[in-house]
Amino acid sequence: MDLVLGIDGGGTGCRAALANASGDILGRGRGGPANIRTDLAGACHNIVEAARQALVDAGQDPASIATVDAVLGLAGANVGDYKQRLEDMLPFRNSSVENDSLISLEGALGDHDGAIAALGTGTVYLGRRAGQFQPLGGWGFQIGDLGSGARIGRDLLQETLLVYDRIHAGSALTDIMLERFNGNPSDIVEFTTNAKPGDYGQFAPMVFEHAAKGDAVGQKLVDRAVADVEETLAVFDLTPSERLCLLGGLAGLYAPLLSKRYRAIMHPPLQDALGGAVQMAVKKYAKAGGGHG
Amino acid sequence: MDLVLGIDGGGTGCRAALANASGDILGRGRGGPANIRTDLAGACHNIVEAARQALVDAGQDPASIATVDAVLGLAGANVGDYKQRLEDMLPFRNSSVENDSLISLEGALGDHDGAIAALGTGTVYLGRRAGQFQPLGGWGFQIGDLGSGARIGRDLLQETLLVYDRIHAGSALTDIMLERFNGNPSDIVEFTTNAKPGDYGQFAPMVFEHAAKGDAVGQKLVDRAVADVEETLAVFDLTPSERLCLLGGLAGLYAPLLSKRYRAIMHPPLQDALGGAVQMAVKKYAKAGGGHG
The missing domain is CATH 3.30.420.40 (ATPase, nucleotide binding domain)
Known part of the structure; x- marks a missing residue:
């Protein structure tokens, strides 16, 4: 056998x-x-x-x-x-x-054609149509991985400092972040000295949670992340008969936020x-x- | 004596x-x-x-x-x-x-009241009015220093990868950057592994140059950087009788690009x-x- x-x-x-x-x-x-x-x-x-x-x-x-x-x-x-x-x-x-x-x-x-979007600490995409593969993204935290947990967490820390300096308006979310760092922006800077992508990524679920509750800063960050993800998906130009699968730790948080066009062809992974x-x-x-x- | x-x-x-x-x-x-x-x-x-x-x-x-x-x-x-x-x-x-x-x-x-903006590899601001000082920014490359050479250079590399993936439209500037890394996005990722702020910052003057020649990507990055700088300056709420001094390696590149409001009160440093x-x-x-x- x-x-x-x-x-x-x-x-x-x-x-x-x-x-x-x-x-x-x-x-x-x-x-x-x-x-x-x-x-x-x-x-x-x-x-x-x-x-x-x-x-x-x-x-x-x-x-x-x-x-x-x-x-x-x-x-x-x-x-x-x-x-x-x-x-x-x-x-x-x-x-x-x-x-x-x-x-x-x-x-x-x-056997379906379509694309996967792996949305976790990083982001990476792969499409397949008629046996042809198209990889996108996956370039890492510093200059890629837009929409990833690491990028969302990094954006939140940046926003918290902009709020501290009164350059941007704050929210409950940035208040919580500043408290988490003892109200001290230098503690945030210190954190970034050795922070790995996963260290930034730990804050991403909180951003989605606060956005869902109407937090203005949370919504701004999530809107930007969703736009980054959809901008990438657009390259695949998926047809209504193709499938989109979201994978990774943020898949469940992104799924309800994508536009109708993508929700209509979204399927859970077969295996x-x-x-x-x-x-x-x-x-x-x-x-x-x-x-x- | x-x-x-x-x-x-x-x-x-x-x-x-x-x-x-x-x-x-x-x-x-x-x-x-x-x-x-x-x-x-x-x-x-x-x-x-x-x-x-x-x-x-x-x-x-x-x-x-x-x-x-x-x-x-x-x-x-x-x-x-x-x-x-x-x-x-x-x-x-x-x-x-x-x-x-x-x-x-x-x-x-x-003895003048006003503010300085140090615009180089990083960015940091200090205002003074009637003996009161107001520091802004200077939080470093990862989550601060918006408008700095390091951030502009990092944005250019990110943009070059987005163009490589056909997520964004390219320009002469991103073509040059991709060539500089042998047409290989992995070489860009490799560069970022150990890049210091100054390594990213080396690309900033090129972005300003291409923007001045009408390069669409260059203009987008410079417009964003100018907006970031002006958003910070806005916190000082400078009056027409106060002074703004730009310092640092990018001062001369930013000076002609700031809005009239700021150009009107801009002075070279006294010392x-x-x-x-x-x-x-x-x-x-x-x-x-x-x-x-």
Whole structure:
């Protein structure tokens, strides 16, 4: 029987799922981080560990790892020659290393055309139409990721200082932020000295909450973020028959705020990214009807 | 004869000027960095060195340092207890440690009321009316310094990526920027990984240049920056009899772009910051008519 592996990996860990030619999941496994850009050998080791676990979980001999075909979705696979180098290192019969957004899209949209918008600490988009892929954004916090939690949080801190200086009018939201930093703008500046995107992003849900309650500053920041997201979505020029899936930690907060045009074609993801990897592996490697091997 | 010292210090070095009770400069000296927040003892040492040089330059015994009164303008003097600690350490008869923006304002405006806007890699403002001071901005690159070279440069890089993704329309300016990074958006992202405010700021003059030639993206970025600066100036609510002085590396680029209201009260600085420190020392310590000591 043909068996395939789907693998979803990133900076915090990787997950593997073993499936038959029909896509039924037979076993699952987990492994450590898969940072292919910073530790290719370690990433390979952790991926293989997750794959072996999935084989054992399915009652298979882990030595049969050399007979399965795998699709891997990994952050950073679209940069440099990491894809080729990892494919050469992996012990599977066939390996296809893809960017993580590709398995997310496959999981979310299945066979439908459309686009995914991953709206979390950062933002990144991927569209697909008739087999053609179009990635957008994902350039990081400093000069990209518009509409992301990190950018919304950073905007809120900036706004709080503009209010402190009486350059802009304040609101309950900026009052709360200033209090949070002991009423001291220098404490806000101090915070930014070493703040990572996730540190800024922690404030984003609060901005959405206050905006929903009518807070003027919150509404201004959310309106800007929604406009940034829609400006990006506009590039895909989605048709009414295509699908839009919002993913990431802010998906639920953005969903009701997008214009009707986008709400009309919005669908929840069919599966998660790991499910997408499995589906890609089935399509790419498993023979119809199975049992040829 | 009463002698006074003016001292202007910051991260790159410090300058001292010795003057008589009429404010005539008798001698000058230079010393190393005066980073009072990171190296208070070293800053004190370098300040004293500059002061001794000024005494020697004026033909005075450097031992007479204990008989002169000094006004020092130092970056960071408005934070924590550095002002008091440094004043206690200095060997002068009387020492008055002030924030650097205060001696800049004194030098630029003399006895006039009004405001200074320091527009360089960062932005910071100080107003004075009837002896009352009003500082604005200066909160740094990440969440402040709107209209600064660093923010304009960062905006240009962001815009270049938005153009690359076809989210915004491009221009000659964004074409040049993309070429500068080998047509590769990842090179731009790489640049931002370790970029300091000054690294972003290097692109600001180019934005002004292209805006002046009618470049649409350049004009958009400059219009936003001018609006940010004017929004801050509005807080001072300057009257037609008050003065506005633009300082810093972008002063000359901003000057012709501000609205008529501000151009009408714009004056070149009367003196530099060191001259301001000397004037403050004369006003504070030197007896009218001199020669009482």
